[in-house]
Amino acid sequence: MSGNLADAVRDGPPGAPGTLAAEARLLSIGAAAAVLGISERALRYYQQLGLVTPCARTPGGMRRYSEEDLERVTRIRELQSLLGLNLDEIAVVLRHEDRVAEIRQSFRDERTGAPERAELLSEALELNENLRATVEAKRAALDKFLADIDARAEKIRAALEALP
Amino acid sequence: MSGNLADAVRDGPPGAPGTLAAEARLLSIGAAAAVLGISERALRYYQQLGLVTPCARTPGGMRRYSEEDLERVTRIRELQSLLGLNLDEIAVVLRHEDRVAEIRQSFRDERTGAPERAELLSEALELNENLRATVEAKRAALDKFLADIDARAEKIRAALEALP
DNA sequence: TCGGTGGTTTACGTTAACGTCAGGTTACGC
DNA sequence: GCGTAACCTGACGTTAACGTAAACCACCGA
Structure with missing residues (x-):
């Protein structure tokens, strides 16, 4: 080296x-x-x-x-x-995040009017919520998976306590 | 069709x-x-x-x-x-689960002595805990990911409330 | 200024997880 | 018993996500 x-x-x-x-x-x-x-x-x-x-x-x-x-x-x-996305799907996510960053910029811009600001914010919120749904679904599935494992562990532990 | x-x-x-x-x-x-x-x-x-x-x-x-x-x-x-394992890794997990099933069989067997039973149970417990660790790690990472997303959403919502 | 380390593009190679096709066999409704 | 739809075993094809090699170029310390 x-x-x-x-x-x-x-x-x-x-x-x-x-x-x-x-x-x-x-x-x-x-x-x-x-x-x-x-x-x-x-x-x-x-x-x-x-x-x-x-x-x-x-x-x-x-x-x-x-x-x-x-x-x-x-x-x-x-x-x-974490999400198991392929690079094409990741490209979409990144484009969405870039769009959110762009919105943040527009938001800082003095010239942006109040109604337009509201529009931008709700767009950002929706993009964010989109990704959230994907992640949440995965989390739910993982939680169930983990619960199953824990249930097994509990049964084994119970059997262990019943032994000696 | x-x-x-x-x-x-x-x-x-x-x-x-x-x-x-x-x-x-x-x-x-x-x-x-x-x-x-x-x-x-x-x-x-x-x-x-x-x-x-x-x-x-x-x-x-x-x-x-x-x-x-x-x-x-x-x-x-x-x-x-869910876990993003490849088929080789899955083969290992399945072998472990098969082993647990085998242990369950031995456990039902009348001829299995008490000390041996304890041994089998702790082996099953360890195999189970093994998988659990993998899943738990993934869940923790996913939770953090989700928390980040929620934090962003909160910021956007706060900005929305500050508007009208 | 020059030698060596690291970077550039281009192009072909690799691996996992199947898709698809060929050529022959089995099951099943009539 | 017979046609045809479903199934069998190879064997080769495909796609994503890189690995690797070749031939040339940039940078930097002595």
């Missing part, structure tokens, strides 16, 4: 005058992959599907990932492992 | 003297697939991997599935969709 995670993440001098703090913390694809614990190939693949695009590139064309980019990837993995 | 589900499941006269009720209710692979809502190919594939073997065959070699067989397949699908 020539380079470890700490080496990969540690960037050039962050004090270079003129560069914003956020800019200094952009990660290369190797560092990003190391931090996230996934492969570089996966990151490129997600980008190919339009799921995450690194916020910047170096003049030479190398990908630079921001903290926000990493969070997005984390989100992808969560939606994969 | 020439044959529907009801046709497929409805078997020959169940009153044929000499045949047990359970025997009369064995399903062909087509009927089983229809009831379960999966493909025949999937059933054959699961068998190939040693996950479910139909309890019987006709003299001519055609598969016959019992109610218990169907439950086992349902279990497989549950482990797939």
Whole structure:
């Protein structure tokens, strides 16, 4: 092992005058992959599907990932492992979440009128509720599953107490 | 559509003297697939991997599935969709559950001594607890996920109330 | 300035979980 | 007894989500 995670993440001098703090913390694809614990190939693949695009590139064309980019990837993995969604379905979820973020922006905008604001909020609420329903369904099923397991455990424990 | 589900499941006269009720209710692979809502190919594939073997065959070699067989397949699908396990991992879980069933048998056996019974019960308990841990972990993650969604919804609702 | 490490695109390879097709066999209603 | 629908066993095809290799290019420390 020539380079470890700490080496990969540690960037050039962050004090270079003129560069914003956020800019200094952009990660290369190797560092990003190391931090996230996934492969570089996966990151490129997600980008190919339009799921995450690194916020910047170096003049030479190398990908630079921001903290926000990493969070997005984390989100992808969560939606994969927790909800069992495939990448196409995840793309939809992410688009919805992007839309919510967009709504948040419009909301901050001074020019947005009150009735339009209400409209935006209820749209955001609906998008949110949409995902919630999916998650809630899964949770309910899991809870039942867990209850079954616990019931079995209880029977075994009862038998154990009846023994000695 | 020439044959529907009801046709497929409805078997020959169940009153044929000499045949047990359970025997009369064995399903062909087509009927089983229809009831379960999966493909025949999937059933054959699961068998190939040693996950479910139909309890019987006709003299001519055609598969016959019992109610218990169907439950086992349902279990497989549950482990797939809820826990996101692959079929190899599911094979392990099923082997553990089979072992628990075996333990239950030994337990009913008169010849099993008291110390051995205790041993069997704690083995069953451990196997059960094993699966429980997996499920519980998933549930915790899902709960957190759901909490995040609810928090967002709350923020949106608060903004909505602050409007009019 | 230059060597080595790391990154880029392009393209073909891999694995799990089936889908589908071919060619022959069995079950069942009439 | 007979036709046909359902089933059998291979065997090859497919799709998602990457893995891997090749050939070329960027960056950075000495």
